[in-house]
Amino acid sequence: xxxxxEREIFESYVRRNGGRVTPERLRLFDxxxxxxxxxxxxxxxxxxxxxxxxSRATVYRNLELLVDCxxxxxxxxxQRRYLYEHVHPGQAHDHLVCRVCDRVVEFMSPAISALQRxxxxxxxxxxxxxxxxxxxxxxxxxxxxxxxxxxxxxxxSALRSTLS
Amino acid sequence: xxxxxEREIFESYVRRNGGRVTPERLRLFDxxxxxxxxxxxxxxxxxxxxxxxxSRATVYRNLELLVDCxxxxxxxxxQRRYLYEHVHPGQAHDHLVCRVCDRVVEFMSPAISALQRxxxxxxxxxxxxxxxxxxxxxxxxxxxxxxxxxxxxxxxSALRSTLS
DNA sequence: CTGAATGCAAAGCGTTTGCATATTT
DNA sequence: AAATATGCAAACGCTTTGCATTCAG
Numbered sequence: 001x002x003x004x005x006e007r008e009i010f011e012s013y014v015r016r017n018g019g020r021v022t023p024e025r026l027r028l029f030d031x032x033x034x035x036x037x038x039x040x041x042x043x044x045x046x047x048x049x050x051x052x053x054x055s056r057a058t059v060y061r062n063l064e065l066l067v068d069c070x071x072x073x074x075x076x077x078x079q080r081r082y083l084y085e086h087v088h089p090g091q092a093h094d095h096l097v098c099r100v101c102d103r104v105v106e107f108m109s110p111a112i113s114a115l116q117r118x119x120x121x122x123x124x125x126x127x128x129x130x131x132x133x134x135x136x137x138x139x140x141x142x143x144x145x146x147x148x149x150x151x152x153x154x155x156x157s158a159l160r161s162t163l164s
Numbered sequence: 165x166x167x168x169x170e171r172e173i174f175e176s177y178v179r180r181n182g183g184r185v186t187p188e189r190l191r192l193f194d195x196x197x198x199x200x201x202x203x204x205x206x207x208x209x210x211x212x213x214x215x216x217x218x219s220r221a222t223v224y225r226n227l228e229l230l231v232d233c234x235x236x237x238x239x240x241x242x243q244r245r246y247l248y249e250h251v252h253p254g255q256a257h258d259h260l261v262c263r264v265c266d267r268v269v270e271f272m273s274p275a276i277s278a279l280q281r282x283x284x285x286x287x288x289x290x291x292x293x294x295x296x297x298x299x300x301x302x303x304x305x306x307x308x309x310x311x312x313x314x315x316x317x318x319x320x321s322a323l324r325s326t327l328s
Numbered sequence: 329c330t331g332a333a334t335g336c337a338a339a340g341c342g343t344t345t346g347c348a349t350a351t352t353t
Numbered sequence: 354a355a356a357t358a359t360g361c362a363a364a365c366g367c368t369t370t371g372c373a374t375t376c377a378g
Contacts, residue, residue, distance in 0.1 A: 342366100
């Protein structure tokens, strides 16, 4: 089975802290490790629901557990929801998010990572995690919008007149 | 008066889009431009409330306006609320956030900014804004917590046993 | 005078929590 | 048997929205 190492990390983390290895925990682990990109709590919930009874509360509680033991990263890439992704050790990456279509593109920049560490150290911070999100307009949306692009924002303006 | 330039940008942006310059809008503008660091919507609301009647809805609607015209930056630095800050042109900066005391420290890194632009371009993105948040433990909290630091997380674990 | 902005209260939305019940060890 | 985890539903916290009223131009 894949993810054997991570799975053992998870189980030992749970037991070491007096927790129990439940089927719900393992199922959530499998689900999030079978996903390639980012996924939100609700989609995890519905995916698991297809073959097993689980509640949203359990999904949230155990996502927290996975985040705490360092196997999962939780970030706000969109406006509202958190997005989760399993961590690939040694593959720190960041995100480009299209404000039109919400597509998320990953990129890696060792140079930026190094600068971040340096900055944290210079300020006496012990860095634990980071989020670097660049939002803008992706190629696809740029070409589709090029004519219509008059307004300054990607969403409805607060000014009434521009609603017309 | 300070912020004359920004104020004219604001007023002309509003009028250009068929909007109206209301006392509430000007008051919010003044409040956010009188603040030095980051502030959330509720604190702006209460600050303005001290000398003028205003509703939360108006605060939120007009914050959106200020964000749209590029004078204000809105970011999720904490867990729940958005934090707002007025933009200092040409002074792009990012944030270190302490996960214990929530203190926010700003830093500037032209090198990181340049790399970000390069990366966006390489991926065909037209970058509009970015968020770089490094969360960790600040010097002060590190020294206070050095003995107690056993758990992996800054907050209560999802494991029941660790609550004791 | 016209239509945009405000205030109020309610709705929305994702996330968290209290408590009774089920399950792991 | 003891204590943790789950499910349910309600609570939460912040933000957004519908609608009647007020106000800027």
